[in-house]
Amino acid sequence: MKRSTNVIRPRMRKSWAPIYPAVTVAAFTALTGCSEETEQTEIFEAVRDCIDNNPTISAQCHSGYEDALAQASAVAPKFSSYEDCAYEFGLDTCYRDDDNGWFMPVMAGYMFGRLSGSDRYYARPMFSSSYPGSNYYDEWVSDDGYSFGKKKRKSKFNVAKSFLRTKPVTKTKTLSRGGFGSMSASKSSFGKSSSSRSWGG
Numbered sequence: 001m002k003r004s005t006n007v008i009r010p011r012m013r014k015s016w017a018p019i020y021p022a023v024t025v026a027a028f029t030a031l032t033g034c035s036e037e038t039e040q041t042e043i044f045e046a047v048r049d050c051i052d053n054n055p056t057i058s059a060q061c062h063s064g065y066e067d068a069l070a071q072a073s074a075v076a077p078k079f080s081s082y083e084d085c086a087y088e089f090g091l092d093t094c095y096r097d098d099d100n101g102w103f104m105p106v107m108a109g110y111m112f113g114r115l116s117g118s119d120r121y122y123a124r125p126m127f128s129s130s131y132p133g134s135n136y137y138d139e140w141v142s143d144d145g146y147s148f149g150k151k152k153r154k155s156k157f158n159v160a161k162s163f164l165r166t167k168p169v170t171k172t173k174t175l176s177r178g179g180f181g182s183m184s185a186s187k188s189s190f191g192k193s194s195s196s197r198s199w200g201g
Contacts, residue, residue, distance in 0.1 A: 068110035090130030
């Protein structure tokens with residue numbers, strides 16, 4: 001894919017607990033580099049939305065959803081209490097992991113796209129907050145805290161290719177109230193903690 005200087009980039013948002021400053025769009029662009037190679041992606045709320053947009057690859061839409069769902073439990077932000085999770089993501093969004101005892105938000109949708117120059121597709125889970133007091137309220141947000149703007153059934157973006165690299169699953173750390181925002185604010189550059197996977201021929 002051609003390098004672009006006019007790329008829609010997600011913005012990194014702080015938690016509503018005012019401990020860390022928000023990273024502005026301008027500063028974020030400076031961190032990632034304006035000429036970084038990009039990939040076109042789409043965010044869908046449901047498999048049907050993906051198929052409606054991509055009727056010739058319905059199987060890949062299904063596979064992408066299942067792959068993102070499998071990732072979600074591993075990469076979703078983890079909280080030690082239901083209240084802390086609800087503070088970030090809303091009362092009706094958090095659930096308890098019976099195996100480990102922590103709380104995390106459900107997957108709200110998934111990012112999906114095709115890697116340029118190949119027949120491989122990638123997917124990663126996306127989350128959203130249902131709590132009106134949250135800075136992530138009704139927005140698409142990745143597991144590492146990058147916001148992609150208002151939540152819609154179908155959204156299209158160009159993102160830095162580094163954002164799509166698979167990250168290893170490391171030892172899980174549970175977060176306290178406001179911890180998701182502070183985790184996001186500690187990022188030094190875009191895409192270093194992404195969780196997408198790809199599949200195909």
